[in-house]
Amino acid sequence: MATVAAEGGLLRRPLAKSGFSSWITTADHKRIGILYGYTAFFFFLIGGCEALLIRLQLARPNGTVLTANQYNTLFTMHGLTMIFLVVMPLSASLFNYMIPLMIGARDVAFPRLNAFSYWVFLSGGIFLYSSFVFGGAPNGGWFGYAPLTSLYSPGHGLTFYALGLQMLGIASIASAANFITTILNLRAPGMTLMRMPVFVWMTLVTSFLLLFAMPVIAVALFQLAFDRLWHSNFYNIAAGGDPLLWQHLFWIFGHPEVYILILPAMGVVSEILPVFSRKPLFGYSAVVFSGIFIGFMGWGVWAHHMFTVGLGPYANSAFAVSTMFIAVPTGVKIFNWTATLWRGSIRFRTPLLFAVGMVAMFVIGGLSGVTHSLVPSDYEQHDTYYIVAHFHYVLFGGAIFGLFAGFYYWFPKVTGKMMNERLGKIHFWWMLIAFNLTFFPMHMLGLQGQPRRTYIYPSNMGWGSYNMTETIGAFLIAGSMLVFIYNWVVSKRKGTIAGRDPWDARTLEWSIPSPPPEHNFDDIPHVHNRDDLWHRKYAEGPSGKPVPIPVGAAEEHDAGEDHAVGHIHMPSPSYWPVLAAFGLPVFAWSLIFHLYVGDALGLLMLFSGMYGWVFEPLAEPSGDHGVLEGAH
Numbered sequence: 001m002a003t004v005a006a007e008g009g010l011l012r013r014p015l016a017k018s019g020f021s022s023w024i025t026t027a028d029h030k031r032i033g034i035l036y037g038y039t040a041f042f043f044f045l046i047g048g049c050e051a052l053l054i055r056l057q058l059a060r061p062n063g064t065v066l067t068a069n070q071y072n073t074l075f076t077m078h079g080l081t082m083i084f085l086v087v088m089p090l091s092a093s094l095f096n097y098m099i100p101l102m103i104g105a106r107d108v109a110f111p112r113l114n115a116f117s118y119w120v121f122l123s124g125g126i127f128l129y130s131s132f133v134f135g136g137a138p139n140g141g142w143f144g145y146a147p148l149t150s151l152y153s154p155g156h157g158l159t160f161y162a163l164g165l166q167m168l169g170i171a172s173i174a175s176a177a178n179f180i181t182t183i184l185n186l187r188a189p190g191m192t193l194m195r196m197p198v199f200v201w202m203t204l205v206t207s208f209l210l211l212f213a214m215p216v217i218a219v220a221l222f223q224l225a226f227d228r229l230w231h232s233n234f235y236n237i238a239a240g241g242d243p244l245l246w247q248h249l250f251w252i253f254g255h256p257e258v259y260i261l262i263l264p265a266m267g268v269v270s271e272i273l274p275v276f277s278r279k280p281l282f283g284y285s286a287v288v289f290s291g292i293f294i295g296f297m298g299w300g301v302w303a304h305h306m307f308t309v310g311l312g313p314y315a316n317s318a319f320a321v322s323t324m325f326i327a328v329p330t331g332v333k334i335f336n337w338t339a340t341l342w343r344g345s346i347r348f349r350t351p352l353l354f355a356v357g358m359v360a361m362f363v364i365g366g367l368s369g370v371t372h373s374l375v376p377s378d379y380e381q382h383d384t385y386y387i388v389a390h391f392h393y394v395l396f397g398g399a400i401f402g403l404f405a406g407f408y409y410w411f412p413k414v415t416g417k418m419m420n421e422r423l424g425k426i427h428f429w430w431m432l433i434a435f436n437l438t439f440f441p442m443h444m445l446g447l448q449g450q451p452r453r454t455y456i457y458p459s460n461m462g463w464g465s466y467n468m469t470e471t472i473g474a475f476l477i478a479g480s481m482l483v484f485i486y487n488w489v490v491s492k493r494k495g496t497i498a499g500r501d502p503w504d505a506r507t508l509e510w511s512i513p514s515p516p517p518e519h520n521f522d523d524i525p526h527v528h529n530r531d532d533l534w535h536r537k538y539a540e541g542p543s544g545k546p547v548p549i550p551v552g553a554a555e556e557h558d559a560g561e562d563h564a565v566g567h568i569h570m571p572s573p574s575y576w577p578v579l580a581a582f583g584l585p586v587f588a589w590s591l592i593f594h595l596y597v598g599d600a601l602g603l604l605m606l607f608s609g610m611y612g613w614v615f616e617p618l619a620e621p622s623g624d625h626g627v628l629e630g631a632h
């Protein structure tokens, strides 16, 4: 096998295990998870700066900080960034790093496809942001309604939108297929579906949503790109096109997208609450099935974004009812989380604070969401700041708080160090107060009629003081991020050593060293229970309280199980995914500027990347990693 690798010639696999080139070529799910995390956090800072500019403009009536077009560009890019370049990839960073560890696997099912997903995500992000230097960024809102975006937006901005989102969709579809395969096929022996951690379940549901939702918006985006680049008439009313086609396609993607953003955070919270209340998750199967139910129901509510379009009373009533209905499984989750905390022996560490914060803020956002399921009240709220308040409670109060809970929870696993608790708590309370200061007044402003996506408001409306409060709140949120960054950097260098299982946790990732070795598990674990690690550590005492099992006693039930000794095959690094991925933006830039040589170059990169990928040798080169001598 080793000789095949050595004779690979041009297709020889790269060897570097450290340094810059090892990061470019890595196929290790943990390193790809880290790449996703840092890249998405970088975009988080950019999207945050865009938000601060928006808030500066709105701080006072008749603001003069931005022009109307700059304002349009900034709210469009803020939305696109936070959804596609922050919340989705931050979730992806947790999927990547954690899923193989939580199911007892050595990597994902398709490691190079995983690398490809990351590089396509990065090139899509770079492509979208390159529009700022190539004649103006998208300015038609994140929802990009045609024909405004097809016929009436000159310049290249909306073409960057159509092609950039297409690339990000490719990354999402590839990683969805990867995680579905990984979760269904690579679970450790004994880990039945109903023994999987809830975070793994929510990743599975999210992946199915991605797999079915992204192709829908791909169709809409292809049509938009054709309308813009080659003057087709999909959305041209004068030529018989249909503008509502865009709205339907967009929201059939757009509503499941909301669950793509929130379900991973719900999964994180479902892991953290049991650990810090030292109780199993209350109603595990109810939480799992409500997640699956949300996944299905999410396809039947999209027209609640279109109540004011004029679909008629029957359609509006049907979608009002389905929208109210989808609050039920969400409520089931909230009751189960509360019941998990109930009478637990709670440790208020930073991850728990963020998890509880997520639940509380998400409840506010969920309830305001139910108010727009009522068609008459939606008519009043539509396109006002009330909606902006609602989705920031769901996406910031819900998703971002949940993701931060996950970062604090898993930081010790990834870095091997503990994060500073005091700074973590300061970050939590600071961010919670600043968040509410920023977004709560938007409810009032919205009900008073302040419209969304409008860059000025007159002084006689009496909206000035709420707006000023929101702007101050937004800068305070930015300040709380500095605490987080400082804590991250210092704890990573000087934090106390975490050990394998600092939280006395329940799931498999805490059974291996921190940070985990490249091959994750010396022996693939045999799973006997839900919360398997907990049951290896504790038995139930006479009063129902957990009693620690003496060290070594738990070894017994592993006797007779075979142990993998010797060579562990790990995926080798590869140059090809990154080459193929960067072919896409080269192709798209050239499409916009009609550079046929560039189009050919982009396609050449894509196809030679794929060719190399398929034909590079399977075996790792000789003298490589993964040889474990006599572990047992």
Ligand SMILES: [Cu+2]
Pocket (backbone or CB within 6 Å): 254, 255, 258, 301, 302, 304, 305
């Ligand atoms: Cu919706």
